[in-house]
Amino acid sequence: MENGRLVTWVREKIHGRAESGEASWIEEIVDPTMGSEYDVGRMEVLVKVALQCAEEDKDARPSMSQVVDMLLRPQEED
Incomplete structure (x- = not known):
């Protein structure tokens, strides 16, 4: 059940960002303890x-x- 809610939450974050025209939704779902030490x-x-x-x-x-x-x-390069 918990996994299902997580999947739904992530999909909502992706969908919401796409509608608002923002390029990266990833910052909202990545664990903040990672800081900026990852490739978006x-x-x-x-x-x-x-x-x-x-x-x-x-x-x-x-x-x-x-x-x-x-x-x-x-x-792919942007």
Whole structure:
């Protein structure tokens, strides 16, 4: 149950930021004890992959090879 609420909360943060036009929602969901010692783009990829893996419908979840591909894919430059 707790995991379901966490997934919903993260999706709401992402959706809210997208609607407001702000580029990065990641600062609102990353543990503040991390400070600024992380790559924002990389963290966004990790969160998006995690959300896909948490899909309720098993057919909507990526396979492990797809997860590995998404995590290893080079980040596009903005």
